[in-house]
Amino acid sequence: MADIDIKDIIKEENLIYTKPKVITDTVMHYCPGCSHGVAHKLVAEVIDDMDIQDKTIGISPVGCSVLAYNYLDIDWQQAAHGRAPALATAAKRLMPNHYVFTYQGDGDLASIGAAEILHACNRGENITVIFINNAIYGMTGGQMAPTTLVGMKTATSPYGRSTELNGYPLKITELIAQLPGVAYVTRQSVHTPAAVRKTKKAIRKGFENQDKKIGTSFIEIVSTCSSGWKLSPVKSNEWMEEHMFKFYPLGDLKDSEKESEESYKKYIE
Amino acid sequence: MAKVRGAIVVDQERCKGCGICVVACPTGVIQLAKQVNGKGYNYAVMDKPEACIGCANCGQVCPDSVISVYRVKI
Numbered sequence: 001m002a003d004i005d006i007k008d009i010i011k012e013e014n015l016i017y018t019k020p021k022v023i024t025d026t027v028m029h030y031c032p033g034c035s036h037g038v039a040h041k042l043v044a045e046v047i048d049d050m051d052i053q054d055k056t057i058g059i060s061p062v063g064c065s066v067l068a069y070n071y072l073d074i075d076w077q078q079a080a081h082g083r084a085p086a087l088a089t090a091a092k093r094l095m096p097n098h099y100v101f102t103y104q105g106d107g108d109l110a111s112i113g114a115a116e117i118l119h120a121c122n123r124g125e126n127i128t129v130i131f132i133n134n135a136i137y138g139m140t141g142g143q144m145a146p147t148t149l150v151g152m153k154t155a156t157s158p159y160g161r162s163t164e165l166n167g168y169p170l171k172i173t174e175l176i177a178q179l180p181g182v183a184y185v186t187r188q189s190v191h192t193p194a195a196v197r198k199t200k201k202a203i204r205k206g207f208e209n210q211d212k213k214i215g216t217s218f219i220e221i222v223s224t225c226s227s228g229w230k231l232s233p234v235k236s237n238e239w240m241e242e243h244m245f246k247f248y249p250l251g252d253l254k255d256s257e258k259e260s261e262e263s264y265k266k267y268i269e
Numbered sequence: 270m271a272k273v274r275g276a277i278v279v280d281q282e283r284c285k286g287c288g289i290c291v292v293a294c295p296t297g298v299i300q301l302a303k304q305v306n307g308k309g310y311n312y313a314v315m316d317k318p319e320a321c322i323g324c325a326n327c328g329q330v331c332p333d334s335v336i337s338v339y340r341v342k343i
Contacts (some may be wrong), residue, residue, distance in 0.1 A: 006318055009276040009339050017325035017338040028333055032310065033287030037332025193293050193326035226287075233287035 003246070013062070020044040022053055026070045027030025033233020035223030036064060038190040039132060040071050042087045042200045046207055047074065057091050058185020059084040061113075063105040064139045065132065085120035088127045092210075099210050101128040106147040107137040110172045114146075122216040124258040128206035131173070132242040133219065135244065136223040142228030146170040149247055154228070169247065173220045177253035180264075181217035185254040188223040189245075215258030222248050272343050275323020279313050280335040286310035290336060296320040299327055310341035 022044035030036045046152055047056050060068040069076035076137040079087045092100040109117050109131050119130065136154055137143040143163060144154040147169055151160040161169075175238035177185040184206060185250035188199040199221060206217035222244050231239055275297070283303035284306065290313050291299045313336070315321065323340025 004274055004343050006276050007313075009274055009323075009341050011339065012276060014321060014339040014341050015337060016340045017328040017336075019337070023334055027283055030332065032285035032332075033289055034332055037334070038330065041332075041334050145302065190330070193324075193329045196329045219274040233289055234292050237289070237292075 005119060012199045015035065022047045022073050024073050025072055028071055029067060030213055030221060031227045033224070033226050033236065034064070035134065035190050035221065037101075037112075037131060038196060038222070039130065039199075039221050039223070040065075042190070042203050043103070043130065044072055044197065045200060047099075048074075049204065050099075050207060052099050052207070055097065056101070056141060057088075057095070059088045059091065059100070059102040061102070061104040061108040062139075063108050063137075065103055065105060066139075068103055076111070082108050082248045083116055084108070085116040085125070085127070085129065088129075089107075089120055089123070089125045092127050093123055096126075099128070101130060101207070102134070103130045105138070106131070106133045106135065106172075107139075107145045110146045110170050114172065117172070118179070121176050121179045121216045121218065122181045123244075124183075126210050126213050126215065128203070128210060128217045129219065130203065130206075131220045132223045133173075133220055133248065134223040134228070136170075136225050136228040138225040138228045142230075147172070149243060152243075171248070173248075173253060176218050180259040181215050182218055182254060183209050183212075183257045184217040184252075186218070186252045187222060187250050189219040189240070189250060191224070191240060195250075209219065212257070220248075222250070273340060274324050274343055275321040275338060275340045277315055277321065277327060278319060278337045278339070279315075280337075281306050281312040282308075283333055283335045284310060284312035284332055286312055287332065288313075289330050289332065293326045293330045295324060295326065296322060 143156040226236040232261045301311040325338040330337040
């Protein structure tokens, strides 16, 4: 093998992958191995690829990703807990040529914001929703969320979630996939390079759907919370593959466009 | 036969040593350093630089976007 020095490889013209331009130099406050970092990066890459940095409005939630405005160099608005879809609706209706997306966790979207997301999706707003599901309230110290698996130990269910006491885990993505207003509903993850590439394609599709005005795009990213789950980042990924994917199987749930008005008018005629 | 050689540059001060890149690397190039950075994390380093093929898997899974990947054909 012809030998080549590392210094000869590390040159500007050989660069094939680096931090996207939209990501700022601020050090992220997320714990080591947090899926938020990858999800942020994928959104940034899509914005970079589509060259829409000055036309993108992000709505950040309450949760760990509340500080997302420090990390992505686009316009942001910060919503009250769970109300990101309502703000996104306003932003999109006022500025229909901008790309509006919400970035929400499961405590924000599936719990306190369940009404907002269901109605925004039912209205078929032309927004993209990025939903990070790690089955726990990460920011406040790992409490049980609506998406927590049965038997999963959290700070507020130390003996494991029981259906008698706490009910059943909420598959909100499946609920949303049934609504007539949504165009694209998918569930992805970011634990391996292959999954990362698939998720990037899904996010890209979600943003492109805003051009076509065909309804809401909803992208769930099954994620880890290594601090909340009390596991190492690599172990968290393994735990997620083993347990989360059984209950939250990956793949597209809907890929068409919102239903036409005519198909609903027939009931009044 | 055209061979591909790669190299990575890790921003050591921003790396949090989560180790996800170590698992993602198909050729086992990356290891966590024995030394720590300013924040006390064992940052990622190229342990076997000659094995790197520049596939950019490590960069794609890195949550903190600290890895830049270079690739040449030789």
